Amino acid sequence: MGFRYLRMMNFKLTHTDSGSSARCGILSTDHGDIMTPIFMPVGTVGSVKGVYHRDLLDDIGAEIILGNTYHLYLRPGLETLKAAGGLHRFESWPRPILTDSGGFQIFSLSPIRKLTEEGCTFQSHIDGSRHKFTPENNVDTQRIIGADIIMALDECCPGDADEAYARKSLDLTKRWLERFSARFHETEPLYGYEQTFFPIIQGCTYPGLRREATEHALAHSEVGIAVGGLAVGEPTEVMYEMLETVCPIIPQDRARYLMGVGTPVNLLEAIARGIDMFDCVMPTRNGRNGMIFTSEGIINMRNAKWTQDFGPLDPDGTSWVDSTYSRAYLHHLFVAGEMFAGMIASEHNLAFYLDLVRQARSHIAAGDFAAWKEQKVRKLATRL
């Protein structure tokens, strides 16, 4: 293949807030533009659990969703994904997709992993079979999956790691990033649209390591850059401090993705510190288990006190489920173990998250984000 792809994918800053580091931007991909700040629903194995694409598109307004390399590699496997023509076509999703490399799974499945300089060997959680991820084959794998944005293979350091371990871990992540980047630039996308990759800033909770990691990652960042290894056990305040350490060093024209975060309050606090992109399993996983986030606060739908509350799920909710189903009905569905319960809660929560970042964007554009955030945070943290 002689030709190089013309690089069209880019991030453009459109607004900055006066009272905080919040910003608005547009991330352009071949599958469409993404308005930032944005929340990206997680669809690990090619499905945002319990939610129809129709609802993701029209009701929730998802602009981009996630897939996971580790999980997709194991099931359905690369043969099927390649034959399908990539993940977009396989799951019939017309908008952008971002895939995580599986680095986090290396960390979270630690009892059965083995890290070496070359890569990471692990056993499948499905059938125990042995596999190896290297920076090189991870690029190849993510080329086959075909997400618009792919993530570098890293080691996600535990939040309570000591500095010696964090140092060692970061050094490995840096060497892996060099190799990942080299492989990425010597290969082409397979399906006729552009891919970009985001390097990941590690460094645990040590400001010095974080700064060093940022400088190093920036050398490999074209469109965006990610902050990883946060919300993995460290106090929330420490996470915010790390964002304050890292964000000022990143040029304004780079999209900043905070991986795996978080609660609605986390989103607003991170946006205030300059983050543009988020993903988190919380709205869907916690939703399936009875937690819903509303404009009035957090609700555990399983609690007996909702048995006869016939009011709407969220009086200010934007999803059709908010005005269609009552808290009493959803409570009943959870108690009865109906799968419909998880579907309704997931749809509501995702719509809530997408509406939250939509509101954030409009307040940043209006220039009153900081004040709006303060009063919003108080409400979002209350438990009903």
Added chain:
RNA sequence: GUGCGAUUAGUUCAGUUGGUAGAGCACCAGAUUGUGGUUCUGGUUGUCGUGGGUUCGAGCCCCACAUCGCACC
């Protein structure tokens, strides 16, 4: 009708040689942050079928009754 077995938490069941009771599930709460449709952490709940007897002491031993199940007439 006769024989055997059963009866303990909302439920299914444990319960040592007699020393005033436990578990799973359910229920009630809490946790959950780059997803294994979860997982984890706490908590509440008992006239031990009824009535008598033996004993310092009975869920346990004895008697009667009630209810349920099984087998046989």
